[in-house]
Amino acid sequence: MPLTRKAYRAAILHSIADPAEVGIEASYAYFEDGLLVVENGKISAVGHATELLATLPADIEIIHYQDALITPGLIDTHIHLPQTGMVGAYGEQLLDWLNTYTFPCESQFADKAHADEVADIFIKELLRNGTTTALVFGSVHPQSVNSFFEAAQQLDLRMIAGKVMMDRNAPDYLTDTAESSYVESKALIERWHGKGRLHYAVTPRFAPTSTPEQLTLAGQLLGEYPDLYMQTHISENLKEVEWVKELFPERKGYLDVYDHYQLLGERSVFAHGVHLCDDECARLAQTGSAIAFCPTSNFFLGSGLFNLPMAEKHKLNVGLGTDVGGGTSFSLLQTLNEAYKVMQLQGARLSPFKSLYLATLGGARALRLEDKIGTLHPGTDADFLVLDYNATPLLGYRLKQANNIAETLFVLMTLGDDRTVQQTYAAGNLVHQR
Incomplete structure (x- = not known):
């Protein structure tokens, strides 16, 4: 050359x-x-x-x-490719919103042509908004990830994505099994992880939609490929937190579910964390895990206010996430506009330089890529x-x-x-x- x-x-x-x-x-x-x-x-x-x-x-x-x-x-540490077509969906909080809008929208990704079309729109939106790296949820279908990585590879982008693992508490047309999610994820890892500037993330949607068997296999994948990423959701909505307690009564709390299945680590990114306690922040920091702060989505779905000062106290890595389609904009500038208000409502300040950090170097540190981006x-x-x-x-x-x-x-x-x-x-x- x-x-x-x-x-x-x-x-x-x-x-x-x-x-x-x-x-x-x-x-x-x-x-x-x-x-x-x-x-x-x-x-x-x-x-x-x-x-x-x-x-x-x-x-x-x-x-x-x-x-x-x-x-x-800019670096977006939490976003959903298959929710591009339902961004700005009216009237629900998290759990009802998933059933009413998200799952039907994600079901369309069984069709490769649809996945290709949305991947193209999605990447163009990221780049139009100045986002050069994103940590991306696919759908449960492997083709959602193939379409995304094919489009990203053509432009030599540094992107991270994974196929959602979801084997319960979702419609039959959108679930995999513990075994199929393991096999399909493994095939995607072998095909894409480390190819050009692409990386793979093991992606259990969140604790309620994965059986213990599936979470065990997610942890096993992380053990088999040491530099993989792991992404999921945590403590976004109070009803969700209660539901996790009912589903996993033997665990101390929401984070402990993931901890038990060995999903915490230096490349693990947990979206939201609105309702974390001090002990959970300390444990995330101790394991080198990170939080994706998603203010636009947390406002839109009425989830709550992320406590950034508590995360800072524990020296917990925090990146910024648009969380499209719960978030209403691909723009991290607009996401920072909302982040400022989250802090104002808690009597705290968000300086423009901390905002710049969250959207760039902070996100890179959350992804352990600060030597590259x-x-x-x-x-x-x-x-x-x-x-x-x-x-x-x-x-x-x-x-x-x-x-x-x-x-x-x-x-x-x-x-x-x-x-x-x-x-x-x-x-x-x-x-x-x-």
Whole structure:
């Protein structure tokens, strides 16, 4: 392959640490007139344009953006591919919503042509919204994952996905068995895990829809392939928490069900965690597990408010999730808008730099991929965005009043959405242009 080298000049901002651990000022690097140099899909340099320009060969192509901000690609740690067609479904809380809308919608993925069509729409939506990595639930059908990975591989995206395992408490047309879920998951792992920038996640939907036999086999898969991911839901809704107690009376609580079946670990991501207690947060942190904070969905389904300060106290890894279709937007900017309100309702603050962390480096740490994505450090994958300060008339006007990068960032997260994303790059390739 010929050496491909390009440079991108604009304001540049990336998260370099968790503000909760190092303080806000030490948590980010900002270059008002910055330069990002990309070689063969990786970042080779980032810094002040005045310092870096002198080090570059005379013939390098430099793309200069006016009134724009370059950031790392955004990372969505919880989203459902098969729910794309039912996003914004009216009137239910979690358990009724699953039965009324979700399960019928997911049943369509028995058809490969349908799975292909939705995978294409879904990936285009992610990239339009600046999401370059996502942790994705498929449906119970293996073709949902095949279609998604085929589409992601064509664009050389870093994506993680898995086939849902669900052998009880769901319609007959949508259940597998403990054995079939193991065999089908194993075949998908062998086909896709570690291929290009793709990774596989063992995906029991949540404790109520898996028998002990199925959860045992999910744990067995994690033991057989040590660098696999595991994704599921936990403590989203109070009725769900009660239901888990009834189904698993021998366990201490919801998290203990997953712990018992050896599903906690450094690549395990639990969505929601709205109703976790201190002990459960401590245990998640101790095992290196992570939580996906899904504020848009938690508001929409009336589930509750995630306690981020409690997670921070335990040094628990937290990423951000849109949770489409319980969440109502593919945009992580809009998701951060909601996250700010979640904190306000609890008498806490969410600084724009903590928000940036959650959507980039925090998500990368939750996925144990911080050496590859989530920052603009040299050596990492060239997954980055160009955000347009003039994306809408109101945004352009408001940003003219901003006095510093903190205010600019907060306004982007409050007023910004898919229109704000001018370009999305993955592995140095332009994969979305507004």
